[in-house]
Amino acid sequence: MEQFMPSQTQLELSRRDLLISSAATIAVTAAVAPAAAQSPGNDMAYTSKVSFAVNGEKRDLEVDNRTSLLDALREHLHLTGTKKGCDHGQCGACTVMVDGHRINSCLTLAVMHEGDQITTIEGLGQPENLHPMQAAFVKHDGFQCGYCTPGQICSSVAVLEEIKANIPSHVTGDLTAQAAVTAAEIRERMSGNICRCGAYSNIIDAISEVAGIKA
Template structure:
């Protein structure tokens, strides 16, 4: 006689009901259980049980999304998990927007969506139905550079250039944020119009990293464009 853990339940190990299974028998019985369970979970069985669960075997989890990119209407059929960054680079072949950390920490993938800057690696393409997206390709072209692009060239605001598209897109958004009187951690007086200063620009651009360390040149480029604006 053997007592259970609570010392109150007796288990008769000599009972005729006690069976000794070989490893082979155990595997066979397990396989049979899985087969029966799988049959019970079939769509027919589920329907007969009044279940509203969808047992569809389809793996097509795609959505059609339509948005404007650099002034042109684009329509894509993408996997629901596709980021805006991958949609731009892999589907539309706009490789100016860079994939840096892919975790929203470096700012290399910064683009403008309806005039506001976002990290394209942290948002899904299907979330931007009807939005207006601007990438570095939509700002200017060789021979007709955007003033911010020209200022970056003039002040040597880049070295390897990998972070530059995100830096430029973010720079334009920073000036608009200041113009709209959106405060930052560097804003000293919230009752006054936000002003352009080195402290403001450095704080607002802190999410865009440059491994080459061209920060002072980037700052000079932004200040020049800011001072040239009315």
């Protein structure tokens, strides 16, 4: 059987036709998309109103539906103590507390927190009135560059509350007994907060002091 082999001219024509049709498709899409977005029959909402309390103060925002809680805090409310590190939930620099539980604020949308109580590093204490955990971090040099420190402190406060509430971790040996504050527990529970400067031992000392145990 004779095998058909397209000529060079046919190949060039096919390539030219493909490019022309692709360009035409892009042009039509670009022309139609804005019209569709402005069409009276298009009910899709791109922004939403959300109301939550931040550090005890009610805040009302209208944000793009895709806005993370981290960006709402930093860009809309100008609470820049909460840091954007990896923006993928891997470093813990953006840790805040929502209804008493710590979360990575880069991994959650602002519109998901209607009515919630949010605490950032600014809500824990002020320079003239430090939270005990903040004072312990200063005393034990629990930071160097300081970029991860707000997330570390928020996470540390929440860790002690988790242990107090008897929430077990992967290293909790006896699930029938009250969880204890130990160096192993602190290391495990704080493992989601990364310090590139390596101040981990000092962080453990600070948390241990607040917990009232020997590091």
